[in-house]
Amino acid sequence: SQKIEQNSEALNIQEGKTATLTCNYTNYSPAYLQWYRQDPGRGPVFLLLIRENEKEKRKERLKVTFDTTLKQSLFHVTASQPADSATYLCALDSGGYNKLIFGAGTRLAVHP
């Protein structure tokens, strides 16, 4: 079955540094991959989508890469700020109707 792995341990970094979160997947070749941000007690918020034929996508201080050979996506937050502290989820298309499979998420904590 399809499986998505995100680092379950929280990532703690200093303000101003670049945070890099990893999403690995197995047993599937998704046509696209999405990243979401989730704050405690709230629903996830869509951030970025990257397609299988795209290597990299940027949005402001966010950058996502997609390596279909390694079956891996990296999510970078540059010049991180305490307001970037949240849980970040990756999600893969599950074939049709925009169904997504979500990873369990990685919590990012940015310290002043």
Next chain:
Amino acid sequence: DVKVTQSSRYLVKRTGEKVFLECVQDMDHENMFWYRQDPGLGLRLIYFSYDVKMKEKGDIPEGYSVSREKKERFSLILESASTNQTSMYLCASSLEETWGYTFGSGTRLTVV
């Protein structure tokens, strides 16, 4: 501002009760989804709908049913609530394939 509204933020129900979770979107989206989120397990798809009166099972449909009589409303029904259905329930909608989801704020259901 586009919205997905879930009728309740918190619910406490007794074992055996029939529970209705309501979700309304104001974006004319075709696709609607119900997920549950549990610590360490991420979001798991319960049911989804790609059109009015059309529904498909997700990965964990047992003990649940859904109803979509109007495009904007997608209801999740717990036929006979059990304690293992205590969870955060998230509704989402999307316009079409490859679009990001818009999530509601979630309903935290406790079954006692």
